Amino acid sequence: MFWRSRLKNVDAKEPIHVPKDQLKLVDLKALVAAGEITITQKKTINGHDAFYYAPLKVGPMNPDLLPLSKGRDLDKLTEEMRSYLKRVSLKAGAGSTDYFNVFLYLKNNYLHLFFTVDLFSGRVHTPVSGFHREYRPNILIDGEQTASLDVTTMQPLLLGKILETLIGVNEYSQWINEGKDIYLSIQDKAKLENRDKAKKRFFEILFSFADKRLAQMFGNSNWINWINELKSKPMPLNPHSLEKQHSNLAWLLQSTEVKIMREVWQGLIDAKLVFLSVHDEVIVKAREAQKAEEIFNSVLSKHFKYYKLNSKGETPIKRQIESIQNTSEALQVQEITKEAAPQREPTIDRFYSEAIKAFNKTLSKDKTKFLICWAKDLKSTLLDAGITPTEFVQYGTNAN
Numbered sequence: 001m002f003w004r005s006r007l008k009n010v011d012a013k014e015p016i017h018v019p020k021d022q023l024k025l026v027d028l029k030a031l032v033a034a035g036e037i038t039i040t041q042k043k044t045i046n047g048h049d050a051f052y053y054a055p056l057k058v059g060p061m062n063p064d065l066l067p068l069s070k071g072r073d074l075d076k077l078t079e080e081m082r083s084y085l086k087r088v089s090l091k092a093g094a095g096s097t098d099y100f101n102v103f104l105y106l107k108n109n110y111l112h113l114f115f116t117v118d119l120f121s122g123r124v125h126t127p128v129s130g131f132h133r134e135y136r137p138n139i140l141i142d143g144e145q146t147a148s149l150d151v152t153t154m155q156p157l158l159l160g161k162i163l164e165t166l167i168g169v170n171e172y173s174q175w176i177n178e179g180k181d182i183y184l185s186i187q188d189k190a191k192l193e194n195r196d197k198a199k200k201r202f203f204e205i206l207f208s209f210a211d212k213r214l215a216q217m218f219g220n221s222n223w224i225n226w227i228n229e230l231k232s233k234p235m236p237l238n239p240h241s242l243e244k245q246h247s248n249l250a251w252l253l254q255s256t257e258v259k260i261m262r263e264v265w266q267g268l269i270d271a272k273l274v275f276l277s278v279h280d281e282v283i284v285k286a287r288e289a290q291k292a293e294e295i296f297n298s299v300l301s302k303h304f305k306y307y308k309l310n311s312k313g314e315t316p317i318k319r320q321i322e323s324i325q326n327t328s329e330a331l332q333v334q335e336i337t338k339e340a341a342p343q344r345e346p347t348i349d350r351f352y353s354e355a356i357k358a359f360n361k362t363l364s365k366d367k368t369k370f371l372i373c374w375a376k377d378l379k380s381t382l383l384d385a386g387i388t389p390t391e392f393v394q395y396g397t398n399a400n
Helices: 028-033 076-087 098-106 133-138 154-167 171-177 182-190 195-207 212-217 222-230 245-270 286-303 344-360 367-377 379-384 389-398
Strands: 037-043 049-055 088-090 139-141 144-151 275-278 281-285 309-312 324-326 331-333
Touching (some): 076 275, 139 281, 154 171, 182 195, 281 286
Antiparallel strands (some): 037 049, 144 281
């Protein structure tokens, strides 16, 4: 309960659902009798009975009872990456979150709780990858200031590489290889009002269902027709393909990203550079940033004719939004500074708005079923934002 809710900015008094397999060793009747918890029963969106639990007293947390996230088995490379998390700390007084503070407190003895290689595409998820972007400059490695390296518009770059490899000459890959602003190119081609609308249309191309209207919008270009075809048939390597064929392109993009980034990660390990991963970004010690950039460039230059690698060593934001009191006996929750905390509701609303835009472009009439599929496809993205797929579907079902 604490793991997936209190640390993700949910009201501590709000009842939450806990899967039965996590309650096998818990005497619920004894906890109710002792005034430790309350239990309420509600109907799920599918009409099933579900039980919700709320704590009545603040008390210690036993990390041994926390469930592991489902993910792929680690190999030698990812084992090494996981070990680097032990070397993470924050600058004194730096902005942080409850979840990250708990990670810092437990990492030496419970590191396995904080590192997952997802089952969908092999992306790596850690407290660092889910840390708010404005707070990442506060991260220290071995007590040293850090810098970050990330690829500009990685998803558009990957699509250009994939299209050129699989269908040959096409205008989209030409835009990419010429270093053009891909969103401006899409705006011009589809005759859209502005760059922002082109960017939204691009992500519809990536994540929505196959759509003949998109093909017409882009003049039935070979690349958009190929994308529609890809989303219309099973892809055996995609674990979601049988139920959600429209996720084929998302899987292909993320899997390709992981393959390229594994080359970067291995190069950094071979050079004995400690790093932290945030998907297409790496965080390294500032004094080792130049060497890391050389390694990153050497990998990217093999895969892309044009790319841009950003190097950042930003001034950290010193603003504490949440805090955890660490003791040697137990982990106790303090009051959260509400006014400075990240606003979760607008984040859910933003995801919901994007999902509804995709839903309105389909022939589906079952909004709930669509939202469930959409949430499963973007599970990793939602969790990085502190939102579970169930919470997202419930929010969308209750929205007008």
